[in-house]
Each structure stands twice: as structure tokens, then as C-alpha cells.
Amino acid sequence: MPLNIDFVTPFVKSTVDFMTTMAQVEVKAGKPFAKTDITAMGEVTGIISMVGEKHTASLAISFTKSAIVAITNNMLGGTIKELEMDVIDTVGEVTNIVTGGAKKLLVLKGYKFGISLPSVILGKGHSVVHTTKAPVVVIPFSTDNGDFFIEICSMSLKKEKVN
Numbered sequence: 001m002p003l004n005i006d007f008v009t010p011f012v013k014s015t016v017d018f019m020t021t022m023a024q025v026e027v028k029a030g031k032p033f034a035k036t037d038i039t040a041m042g043e044v045t046g047i048i049s050m051v052g053e054k055h056t057a058s059l060a061i062s063f064t065k066s067a068i069v070a071i072t073n074n075m076l077g078g079t080i081k082e083l084e085m086d087v088i089d090t091v092g093e094v095t096n097i098v099t100g101g102a103k104k105l106l107v108l109k110g111y112k113f114g115i116s117l118p119s120v121i122l123g124k125g126h127s128v129v130h131t132t133k134a135p136v137v138v139i140p141f142s143t144d145n146g147d148f149f150i151e152i153c154s155m156s157l158k159k160e161k162v163n
Helices: 005-021 065-076 085-107
Strands: 033-035 044-051 055-063 119-122 136-143 146-156
Touching: 005 055, 005 085, 005 136, 005 146, 044 085, 055 065, 055 085, 065 085, 065 136, 065 146, 085 119
Parallel strands: none
Antiparallel strands: 033 136, 044 055, 044 119, 055 146, 136 146
């Protein structure tokens, strides 16, 4: 599995920073692995595209119901129990903020790209289709209230010089 650590690490850092500060949730990142199908690993997923002249990528964050309900309640101070509109809005916001935080770090590494508005998909067993045909790397995260997963799919658009 080709894993571009320079590209993936900012997303992990941005995810951890967001969860610990804004969502007040302690998270533990697991071992990355290659995703082999398009089935979502959670019940609700936010997905966002990133496109530049030399690089294209997408990020999906897929949450188990228990994880995203707890995150939403922490952020909004509520007592939500189901996957309702506030939860769906939270998934979109989390996806946007995590991608924005990663973009800020990636610019320092020479990456330049624009980001789309996030889309949110809901339902057990839904599909997550990334914008490129490149391999998808999954980083699992665990919390006291359940798991979530970030999926990163990235591809260089510039032709590599072959020796």
C-alpha cells in the first residue's frame, strides 16, 4: 500500500487537534490499513474533495453512531440520542474543519489545492466513493464512546520523471 506519510500525517494531526479541543473527546489513532471496498465503516460519513494543479485527493470521515452522537453532544451541549439533523450538520462541520486544518499544514509542505464543500452520507452499509482511483488509506480512531475512521485517497497529477 503506497502511503505518503507527508500527506497523511497532517490529517491525523488535524483530527486529533479538533477532537481534543473543539469536541472535547480523547482519541487514539490505530494502525493505518488499505481499504479494499467502498462500504462505509460507520453509519454516517462526511466526504470532501481537494483539487490542485499537481495533486488531487479526498477525505472521508466515517463515524459509528455512538461516537458521533457523543461528539455532537459535547460540541452542542445537548442530549441527542439518534442520528438527527444536528448530528448530520456536525459531521459536515467536522469534515470541513479537519480538512481545513490539514490544508494549512500541507501548504507548509508545498501542497496547494482547493477544497469542496463537504457532503454527508447516512445509513448502515452506505458506499463511499473517492474522487481518484488511487488506493484508499484508512486510519481508525477509538474513543470512549465508539470508533470513527478517516479515509484518505490522494494522487499526484504531475508526471514523475523515470530514470
